[in-house]
Structure formats: C-alpha cells, structure tokens
Amino acid sequence: MNALRTALWFMFVWLLSVVVAFAVAVGFAQSFNAGEEFIAVQFLLVFYSLISVAALGVTYLFGKSVRPLGFVAIGLVAAAIVLALFPVVYDAAQLRQSANYRIDMRQNIQLLVELLVPIFIMVTMQWWAARRRWLKRSRPAQSKPPAV
Numbered sequence: 001m002n003a004l005r006t007a008l009w010f011m012f013v014w015l016l017s018v019v020v021a022f023a024v025a026v027g028f029a030q031s032f033n034a035g036e037e038f039i040a041v042q043f044l045l046v047f048y049s050l051i052s053v054a055a056l057g058v059t060y061l062f063g064k065s066v067r068p069l070g071f072v073a074i075g076l077v078a079a080a081i082v083l084a085l086f087p088v089v090y091d092a093a094q095l096r097q098s099a100n101y102r103i104d105m106r107q108n109i110q111l112l113v114e115l116l117v118p119i120f121i122m123v124t125m126q127w128w129a130a131r132r133r134w135l136k137r138s139r140p141a142q143s144k145p146p147a148v
Contacts, residue, residue, distance in 0.1 A: 006060075010129075014050075016125065017121075017125040021045050021049065021118035021119070024118045025118040028118075029114055032114065055076060056069060056073065056126050057130070060130045066131050066135060069127060069134060077119070080115075080119045084112055084115050085112070088108045
C-alpha cells in the first residue's frame with residue numbers, strides 16, 4: 001500500500017509541476033508574443049518533466065540519504081541549461097563565420113527564458129516533493145510525549 005501511495009504521490013507531483021511550468025511558460029510566451037516555436041517549448045517541457053520525475057523517482061527508491069536527490073536535481077537543471085544553450089552557441093559560431101548569416105539574439109534569449117525558467121521551477125517542485133517524501137519515510141515513528 002505504501003508503494004502505491006508513493007507512486008500516486010509522484011504522479012500528482014508530476015502533474016502539478018507540469019501545470020505550473022505550463023502556466024509560467026504561457027506567461028512568458030504571451031509577453032514575448034511567441035509564435036509556432038512555443039509548440040516545441042511545450043513538447044520539450046512535457047518530455048523533460050517525464051525524464052526528471054523518473055530520475056528523481058529512481059533516486060528516491062535507491063538513495064541512502066536526501067543528498068543524492070539534490071545532486072540529481074542540480075544535474076537535471078545543469079543538463080537543461082547545456083542543452084538549451086547549444087543552439088545559441090551554434091548560432092553565434094555561424095554568425096562569426098559568415099557575414100551573410102543574420103540571427104536575432106533576442107529571439108534566442110526569449111526561447112531560453114521560455115524553456116529554462118519553467119524547467120527550473122518544475123525540477124525544483126519535483127525535487128522538493130521527493131525530498132519531503134523521503135524525509136517523511138525515513139523519519140522514525142515519533143512517540144507521543146508523556147502526559148503531565
């Protein structure tokens with residue numbers, strides 16, 4: 001029964017983190033007047049949310065302390081930053097090689113914000129929930145204080 005509760009807890013946390021991440025991403029998309037590129041952002045948010053909840057769930061199951069959950073969360077955010085910066089670095093390299101190649105760095109920055117801020121919020125929510133659940137699981141049963 002406890003395993004089922006944990007699985008349902010992780011499903012609830014996943015759903016809640018995706019809803020909050022989408023709300024933040026839609027807010028940025030509206031303020032930046034995003035177009036079709038926002039479809040890719042939505043897809044990447046769902047895909048990354050599944051990866052992050054799976055990674056944190058496996059770490060929750062096999063972790064001996066809370067510390068590995070933090071390392072996994074930091075790794076997930078770092079991986080998102082590296083993967084999101086790759087196209088920007090590629091565009092900057094192409095700009096230096098060719099005088100005819102024009103890019104709009106503002107659009108790249110807007111895409112980074114639309115993607116990275118919701119991912120950071122999503123991973124933080126999932127990490128907090130997994131950490132809280134792990135601490136609750138590992139805490140010994142507390143006895144009632146003696147009546148005075």
